[in-house]
Amino acid sequence: MRRALVLTDESRRHWFRASLPPHVVHRANEIERQVPWRLRLGLTRSDLESVAATYVAGFVGTMTFIL
Numbered sequence: 793m794r795r796a797l798v799l800t801d802e803s804r805r806h807w808f809r810a811s812l813p814p815h816v817v818h819r820a821n822e823i824e825r826q827v828p829w830r831l832r833l834g835l836t837r838s839d840l841e842s843v844a845a846t847y848v849a850g851f852v853g854t855m856t857f858i859l
Contacts, residue, residue, distance in 0.1 A: 830840075
């Protein structure tokens with residue numbers, strides 16, 4: 793007997809999911825829209841440029857003293 797690896801409706805198989813209303817179970821099976829990480833964190837281009845400049849300055853300063 794072959795079974796699918798992913799069950800789309802487990803409402804009858806688990807007591808907690810069986811207790812949920814149908815509209816909640818329906819929404820749980822939907823795929824959440826992916827938001828870019830920059831938008832989730834609220835970073836702007838100038839923020840990323842300042843982080844990159846700080847990293848490069850630190851790297852160059854460290855390498856100057858090592859070599």
